Amino acid sequence: MRIGAHEIPNALIVAPMAGVTDRAFRKLCRRLGAGHAVSEMLSSKPRLRGSVKSLRRADHEGEPGPIAVQIAGVDP
Numbered sequence: 029m030r031i032g033a034h035e036i037p038n039a040l041i042v043a044p045m046a047g048v049t050d051r052a053f054r055k056l057c058r059r060l061g062a063g064h065a066v067s068e069m070l071s072s073k074p075r076l077r078g079s080v081k082s083l084r085r086a087d088h089e090g091e092p093g094p095i096a097v098q099i100a101g102v103d104p
Contacts, residue, residue, distance in 0.1 A: 038063035044098040072101025
């Protein structure tokens with residue numbers, strides 16, 4: 029499957045799920061055949077950007093690209 033310039037091995041994509049799709053779960057899903065896995069939702073609020081939870085959710089070290097993150101917020 030191709031999205032723009034990015035190729036994904038198959039059309040099996042793990043959706044972002046709060047409290048579930050952390051890095052370990054995404055890596056497990058990829059190992060079991062998912063073509064792509066989206067990380068948990070991150071807040072767009074600047075005061076939360078540097079929190080321990082936000083930094084952990086944004087950590088994609090060791091994961092193959094492309095990386096996708098769901099961003100939540102109401103103020104553009």
